Amino acid sequence: MRIYKPKEFGELIRRSVKTLQRWDYEGILKAKRTTTNRRYYTHEQYLEHIGQKASPEKKQIVYSRVSSSGQKNDLSNQKAALEEFCTARGLEVAEWLEDIGSGLNYSRKNFLKLMDMVERGEVAAIIIAHKDRLVRFGFEYFERFCNQHGTKILIMNMFSLSPEEEMTKDLLSIVHCFSSRLYGLRKYKKKIAEIVKGSENENNTTPKP
Numbered sequence: 001m002r003i004y005k006p007k008e009f010g011e012l013i014r015r016s017v018k019t020l021q022r023w024d025y026e027g028i029l030k031a032k033r034t035t036t037n038r039r040y041y042t043h044e045q046y047l048e049h050i051g052q053k054a055s056p057e058k059k060q061i062v063y064s065r066v067s068s069s070g071q072k073n074d075l076s077n078q079k080a081a082l083e084e085f086c087t088a089r090g091l092e093v094a095e096w097l098e099d100i101g102s103g104l105n106y107s108r109k110n111f112l113k114l115m116d117m118v119e120r121g122e123v124a125a126i127i128i129a130h131k132d133r134l135v136r137f138g139f140e141y142f143e144r145f146c147n148q149h150g151t152k153i154l155i156m157n158m159f160s161l162s163p164e165e166e167m168t169k170d171l172l173s174i175v176h177c178f179s180s181r182l183y184g185l186r187k188y189k190k191k192i193a194e195i196v197k198g199s200e201n202e203n204n205t206t207p208k209p
Contacts, residue, residue, distance in 0.1 A: 103136030
């Protein structure tokens with residue numbers, strides 16, 4: 001859904017910005033508000049103003065993520081940049097979702113909520129700052145999944161701008177995961193060897209009939 005700044009909307013309906021401010025205050029035509037309290041109007045409001053009914057549309061959702069609670073400032077900057085991106089392109093955001101968790105964790109609360117909404121056909125577009133804000137690896141799979149359900153992924157910056165520390169932590173998580181599996185496999189093999197050896201000793205000590 002397209003959105004308009006007050007000046008753009010005023011020109012569209014041939015009213016001054018002061019008139020729109022007065023209408024907003026009096027409740028005649030209430031302006032929408034961004035997360036930073038900036039006023040804007042939607043195309044649906046324009047259609048209602050001229051007496052046309054808007055057809056139902058899917059939602060456009062912004063998704064933000066950082067890896068740890070220590071990156072809250074980065075999360076705020078990420079959301080502010082996305083708001084400017086959406087405003088500049090006239091994109092109306094229906095919902096802002098965010099998570100604090102590794103990009104390797106596919107069980108993030110709002111990430112799962114977002115994927116469920118996509119699967120139900122409720123999302124027109126997912127807007128993210130960078131590819132790795134959605135997932136660290138396997139982005140192409142999720143992009144294909146979204147496309148199959150009529151959802152586009154709009155990326156503000158195609159390059160990964162994650163902090164080096166965050167990338168290092170994610171890579172260490174992968175190393176730790178595989179190391180743990182390897183250790184578990186070795187432990188499992190050792191246990192089998194002990195069982196086999198115990199069985200052989202038992203057979204050797206069993207008296208013959």
